[in-house]
Amino acid sequence: MIKLTNVFKKYNNGTWALKGISCSIRQGEFIYLVGPSGAGKTTLIKLLTCEERLTKGELQIGNANLLHLQEQRIPLLRRQLGIVPQEVLLLDNLSVYKNILYSLQAVEANRKSMKQKALEALELVGMTAYQHALPGDLSQGQQQKVVIARAIANRPKIVIADEPTGSLDAKSSIEIMRIFYQLNQLGTTIMMATHNSTIVNTIRYRVLEIRNGEIIRDQLSGNYGLPSDEQDIFII
Ligand SMILES: Nc1ncnc2c1ncn2[C@@H]1O[C@H](COP(=O)(O)OP(=O)(O)O)[C@@H](O)[C@H]1O
Ligand SMILES: [Mg+2]
Structure with missing residues (x-):
């Protein structure tokens, strides 16, 4: 491939x-x-x-x-592609869940399916409990999980x-x-x-x-x- x-x-x-x-x-x-x-x-x-x-x-x-x-x-x-860059770049003023929704907006038109994909991605990386947290309140490891969730939300x-x-x-x-x-x-x-x-x-x-x-x-x-x-x- x-x-x-x-x-x-x-x-x-x-x-x-x-x-x-x-x-x-x-x-x-x-x-x-x-x-x-x-x-x-x-x-x-x-x-x-x-x-x-x-x-x-x-x-x-x-x-x-x-x-x-x-x-x-x-x-x-x-x-x-699911891209996890060398630098963790999350939007500090948006919650974990909204960070993922935000990146999905570019690729997914259906609002319901967008929400479902965001929640599934958070579930897969074990960050469901932190969906309303702001990135700044998370540890580096947790932030990296969110970055990965964002990368995989569109199921690459x-x-x-x-x-x-x-x-x-x-x-x-x-x-x-x-x-x-x-x-x-x-x-x-x-x-x-x-x-x-x-x-x-x-x-x-x-x-x-x-x-x-x-x-x-x-x-x-x-x-x-x-x-x-x-x-x-x-x-x-
Ligand atoms: N934007 C750039 N402009 C010029 N040289 C670069 C640029 N990015 C990387 N390089 C050079 O290309 C080589 C490979 O860098 P890089 O791919 O970042 O290596 P690695 O990720 O293995 O550390 C290095 O010599 C680096 O200095
Ligand atoms: Mg490098």
């Missing part, structure tokens, strides 16, 4: 952030994107979500060819998350992983950039390792990479 063939990305300042990335991802896969800071993980994610356009190569998502996709069609693609087939546990403690990170696990079990393709070796080494899925804009490893059921972390034991 996602196919990259020799994908390059050059930023306006001349930096080549991606240098010939190729890989295929099937519906229902769970993929960790790992690699050091500056490797190109966020750039790859931004190409998939069309926040940035690729410079050359082929990038196919479903039937969309992203090299040639017209600007006005980008929203059509984006509303079919693909969820793309950029370091979703980056600023969370171990307990919240596990809870976030439980949500992604559950979504994946429901058939959602998950791509997740992460620095968390404990998660990658404990909950095994396909690992794509990027370094200097190139894929240096594509391993089914991989680990974070050597040397492994002595703390890689999880008791849940």
Whole structure:
């Protein structure tokens, strides 16, 4: 469902952030994107979500060819993706529930179905009890759950998350992983950039390792990479 063939990305300042990335991802896969800071993980994610356009190569998502996709069609693609950006961005003056409704307004015309989708998404991430809270009253982990609820409210087939546990403690990170696990079990393709070796080494899925804009490893059921972390034991 996602196919990259020799994908390059050059930023306006001349930096080549991606240098010939190729890989295929099937519906229902769970993929960790790992690699050091500056490797190109966020750039790859931004190409998939069309926040940035690729410079050359082929990038196919479903039937969309992203090299040639017209600007006005980008929203059509984006509303079919569940996007969890690196920065948690919620509207501070709206309740949790209204934050989700607000983002659904762009994609769902039917008011009743919009409400139902928002409540279902909150239920899935375990935040129903906080639906009337303001984001500022929640912990970081809870805010991240709301961001995920917002991303999945329109029931996307693909969820793309950029370091979703980056600023969370171990307990919240596990809870976030439980949500992604559950979504994946429901058939959602998950791509997740992460620095968390404990998660990658404990909950095994396909690992794509990027370094200097190139894929240096594509391993089914991989680990974070050597040397492994002595703390890689999880008791849940
Ligand atoms: N908007 C930008 N303009 C210019 N260079 C950028 C931009 N965004 C990222 N880069 C550069 O591209 C490379 C990859 O960055 P990034 O994709 O953010 O890596 P990662 O997410 O793995 O840390 C880095 O060298 C970074 O400095
Ligand atoms: Mg990044």
